[in-house]
Amino acid sequence: MRRAVLATASTSALVVSLLLLKPHQSGAPQTPSPSPRGNGTPAAPAHRTGTFAGDPVDTRYGTVRVAAVVNQGRLTAVKVLETPSANGRDRQIAADAVPRLTREALAAQSAHIDAVSGASYTSEGYVRSLQSALDRAGA
Amino acid sequence: MPERTVHGLRHVEHVMGTVFSFDVRGPDIPALRRALDDAVTLLHRVDEVFSTYRPDSAVSRLGRGETVLEECPSEVALVLGLCEEAGRVSGGWFSHTPGGTLDPSGLVKGWAIEAAARLLREAGASGSCVNGGGDLQLCGEASAGAPWRIGVADPLRRGLLAAVVSGRDLAVATTGTAERGLHVLDPRTGRPVAPLASATVTGPGAGLTDAYATAAFAMGGAALDWVASLDGYEALLIGRDGRTACTPGFPRSGS
Numbered sequence: 001m002r003r004a005v006l007a008t009a010s011t012s013a014l015v016v017s018l019l020l021l022k023p024h025q026s027g028a029p030q031t032p033s034p035s036p037r038g039n040g041t042p043a044a045p046a047h048r049t050g051t052f053a054g055d056p057v058d059t060r061y062g063t064v065r066v067a068a069v070v071n072q073g074r075l076t077a078v079k080v081l082e083t084p085s086a087n088g089r090d091r092q093i094a095a096d097a098v099p100r101l102t103r104e105a106l107a108a109q110s111a112h113i114d115a116v117s118g119a120s121y122t123s124e125g126y127v128r129s130l131q132s133a134l135d136r137a138g139a
Numbered sequence: 140m141p142e143r144t145v146h147g148l149r150h151v152e153h154v155m156g157t158v159f160s161f162d163v164r165g166p167d168i169p170a171l172r173r174a175l176d177d178a179v180t181l182l183h184r185v186d187e188v189f190s191t192y193r194p195d196s197a198v199s200r201l202g203r204g205e206t207v208l209e210e211c212p213s214e215v216a217l218v219l220g221l222c223e224e225a226g227r228v229s230g231g232w233f234s235h236t237p238g239g240t241l242d243p244s245g246l247v248k249g250w251a252i253e254a255a256a257r258l259l260r261e262a263g264a265s266g267s268c269v270n271g272g273g274d275l276q277l278c279g280e281a282s283a284g285a286p287w288r289i290g291v292a293d294p295l296r297r298g299l300l301a302a303v304v305s306g307r308d309l310a311v312a313t314t315g316t317a318e319r320g321l322h323v324l325d326p327r328t329g330r331p332v333a334p335l336a337s338a339t340v341t342g343p344g345a346g347l348t349d350a351y352a353t354a355a356f357a358m359g360g361a362a363l364d365w366v367a368s369l370d371g372y373e374a375l376l377i378g379r380d381g382r383t384a385c386t387p388g389f390p391r392s393g394s
Binding site: 113114117 | 160162268270275281287288289291294303304311312315337339
């Protein structure tokens with residue numbers, strides 16, 4: 001099956017998505033608060049600035065780890081700390097998928113949208129690692 | 140401030156050969172969580188019944204003539220009925236028997252998205268967005284007074300958006316070559332077609348909307364007039380040369 005993607009091998013049950021990358025600077029809190037992250041108390045950290053490493057996430061193709069570069073609560077870049085590199089195919093998949101996901105994450109945020117039609121977000125490892133980085137950033 | 144906080148759940152599920160994501164908003168989190176569990180169970184069941192990749196699925200067995208419709212789970216007849224409707228309405232541009240093989244996949248995913256969204260709405264979600272591999276069913280609103288905003292992926296420039304759609308109670312489905320290569324067949328020849336880079340269709344329910352997006356993509360530029368003639372459906376077509384065209388009522392956001 002031709003799928004140039006990073007995907008977790010197991011059936012996933014994750015409370016993340018790229019769509020969480022919406023900026024919070026609009027005033028109205030639009031992102032729902034999944035219970036693991038607190039239930040909407042106004043204790044959210046002030047918009048932070050810095051580079052926040054995400055968790056390493058194992059995928060079918062190897063480990064993916066990214067860091068979020070956040071400026072005043074807004075995602076400005078994604079640094080790739082670790083991508084699958086065991087063999088040429090893994091490297092090719094990572095080389096193709098990771099820049100694409102980074103652009104999508106940034107495009108989604110700048111357009112202030114809830115979801116994207118026409119894109120198969122199959123790269124859960126990337127998303128999970130990025131989400132954990134953003135959680136750390138309080139973004 | 141607290142009363143403006145939006146409560147909800149997010150969930151990602153790998154099923155039906157793609158990734159489904161749920162964004163569910165509403166005050167009663169336990170009820171939403173139960174509905175989310177039910178929706179996920181439903182998706183896995185749909186995969187078991189309809190997957191053409193599983194030799195033992197009802198649809199695979201039906202296609203090989205090893206069983207009859209009456210012995211299949213009731214949703215098979217329901218879905219095949221919708222497939223026939225889509226084939227009729229599209230003048231044959233949608234087909235659940237491409238190349239002579241039974242394959243209702245072009246409608247099943249959308250139908251499953253729609254059914255999952257219905258469970259969430261019945262559980263009291265004030266808004267929900269069910270995204271199955273880039274096809275979506277939106278119910279209610281993103282937050283009070285705010286419609287959902289959905290980007291349409293630019294098929295020619297990965298990672299960028301070609302348009303933004305906004306709406307309430309709306310399905311958005313896109314068929315294109317960008318993500319998965321050529322995967323739409325001309326129902327008459329069984330061969331891949333790609334006159335467009337992508338076709339996005341909006342409509343009330345994800346099942347038929349998904350099928351109509353597939354038909355519109357196969358149809359090419361003529362799809363614009365066809366979709367415009369359908370009550371409740373709109374289309375955005377993106378050509379391989381990058382030109383875009385949409386029906387007059389396409390719910391493009393903003394200016």
